[in-house]
Amino acid sequence: MQNKQPKRIGIMGVYHESNTFLEKQTNWEDFQNGHLLYGQSLIEEYRDxxxxxxxxxxxxxxxxxxxxxxxxxxxxTPGGTISGEAADRLLMEVKTSLTDAMPLDGLMVVPHGAAVSASYMDFDGHWLKMVRKMLGPNVPIIGTIDPHCNLSDAMVKAVDALIAYKTNPHVDQRNVGIEAGRLMIDTLSGKIQPTMQAVQTKVAISIEMQHTGSSPCKELYQLSSRIGSRRKILSASVVLGFPYADVPEMGTSFIVVADGDEMLARNAVNELNEYIFNNHSKFSGDKIGLDQLPDEIRKAQKPLLLLDMGDNVGGGSPGDSTFLLGMLESLTGQRSFICIYDPEAVKIIKERSSNDPFLTLSIGGKTDQLHGKPVEVSVELISLVEGRFSEKEPRHGGQVNFNMGETAIVKTKSGNTLMLTSLRTVPFSLQQLLHFHIDPFQFDIIVAKGVHAPLAAYQSVCKSIIRANTPGVTRADMINLPYQNRRKPLYPLDDLA
Structure with a gap:
């Protein structure tokens, strides 16, 4: 008797959050400095x-x-639009790896959902559509997306089911992967027949209001959870949207996957759409600007987590904004930590010949004209390190291995500690400090260049949080961003009658 052949399930992904307001593009080298994984190395990196x-x-x-x-x-790392050359290379790798592996009985896909290339405004929709064409209409394709996806019709049409993470900060990615895997197993066994419906809303939830543990998102996610638990509903997802991509799909969306019942899924997404329309005014928060910050900082409990929203590295920003650095240098009696991308300063420190313990540097503000001017400070070197560290706890993004490149840790004469990196690095792990023997409890203020993602790393250390609406390409007040391609009407950029 012949043994039954196992069904072959492929896993592949292209994952990038593209900020179209940046001039600098994301190139192939940026993927090399991130994660490029082939075959078994993919499983070895992420199994645990x-x-x-x-x-x-x-x-x-x-x-x-x-x-x-x-x-x-x-x-x-999130950054500017993917260059045409890098996009072509990514598409070639997707096509080649899939061709070499066929035939497949199913495919698990891991797009981010907010990738934009110079060639294809909806890059995720494009590569998923290409994969569907290669596999044909009958091979199930099931995947996960970041809730900061800007959901397109092409993405929805290319796959059988998409499930978004349910937390921001994203600490449930592994669980969502398990959920997607179970959908694949049940689909292949004939137990279920996934039927997906989605809707783009007339709302773009403001970035600082996207914390899933706080109102108004908390109540929206509670509704989604109740819908997801209904009979014959397989999955319900809130897709918050990514406001820093000037594309027609920018904004909040909903996805519902039902078991063979298109009308049930359609009614459910309409219910979510109606809820956000009726409550849209709750999803645009109050902003704390630079003028208000010094007073807010003085009143806040310490240690304080100060979030630099205009230079949110997790949203693609350059990571070298100096607005907060300049302010913190002028505040007296406050010991602060701040990480700044500045390979030029690292090189100067590394090559210095003077025996003077202090060195005067122009720090930050070198990528563009949008994130402040370089700040001249006198610093003392604490250490020069190879900036690699690992994270084993559930943190936003789910990554294990991080690389800041050559990194200089210095202290200014004002008493602030600066971490100067050669590669842009997302502030998603407390190990960014602990691994290099920096005690977070010694600071009154820890600056993280993000909005919600750093909470999973720093909330255990900090007693209070301030989100600063600093200028930059990831500023919270999206009304001041120069959109050309967005859909209309879209709150808060337009009034909803």
């Missing part, structure tokens, strides 16, 4: 990580009649 691929592997690995076929995964 709090990442959706780890969840997919966990659940699929338990099925004796399934074979996991790891293909290709590319991820770069």
């Amino acid at each position: 990580a709090y990442h959706e691929i780890g969840g997919m592997v966990e659940v699929l690995d338990k099925e004796p009649d399934l074979e996991i076929v790891p293909l290709f995964y590319a991820e770069a």
Whole structure:
């Protein structure tokens, strides 16, 4: 009697959050400095990580009649639009790895959902559409997306089901990967027939209001959870949207996957759409500007987590804004920590020949004209390090290994500690400090260049939080961003009658 052949399930992803307001493009080198993984290395990187691929592997690995076929995964730190050359290379890698692995019985996909390239405004929709064409209409394609996805019709049409993470900060990625893997298993066994419906709303939730544990998002997610628990509903997702991509899909969307019942899924997304329309005014918060900050800082409990929203590295910003650095240098009696991307300063420190313990540097403000001017400070070197560190706890993004490049840790004469990096680095892990023997409890203020993502790393250390509406390409007041391609009407950029 012939043994039954296991069903082959591929895993692949292209993961980038593209900020179209940046002049500098994201190139192939940026993916090389992030994660470029082929074949088994994909599983080795994420098997035990709090990442959706780890969840997919966990659940699929338990099925004796399934074979996991790891293909290709590319991820770069959020940044500018993907260059045409890098986009072509990514598409070639997707096509080649998929061709070499066929035939497949199913495919797990890991797009971010907010990738934009110079060639394709909806880059995720484009590569998913290409994959669908290669596999044909009958091979199930099921995937996960970041809730900061700008959901397109092309993405929805290309796959059988998409599930967004349910937390921001994103600490549930592994669980969502498990959920997507189970959908694949049940689909292949004939137990379910996923039917997906989605809707683009007339609302773009302001970035500082996207914390899923606080109102108004908390109540929206509670409604989504209740819908997701209904009979024959397989999944319900809130897609918050990414406001820093000037594309027609920019804004908040909803996805519902039902078991073979298109009308049930359609009614459910309409229910979510009606809720956000009726409550839209709650999703644009009050902003704290630079003028208000000194008083707010003095009143805040310490240690304080000060979030630099206009230079949110997780939203693609350059990471070298100096507005807060300049202000903190002028505040007396406050010990602060701030990380700034400045490879030029690192090089000067490394090559210095003077024996003077203090060195005068112009720090930050070198990428563009939008994030402040360089600040001249006198610093004392604490240490020069190779900026690699690892994170093993559930943190936003689910990544395990981080690389800041050559990094200089210095102290200013004002008593502030600066971490100067050669590679832009997202502030998603407390190990960014602890690994290099920096005690977070010694500071009154810790600056993180983000909005919600750093909370998972720093909330255990800090007693209070201030989100600063600093200028920059990730500023919270999206009304001041120069959109050309967005849909209309869209709150808060337009009034909703």
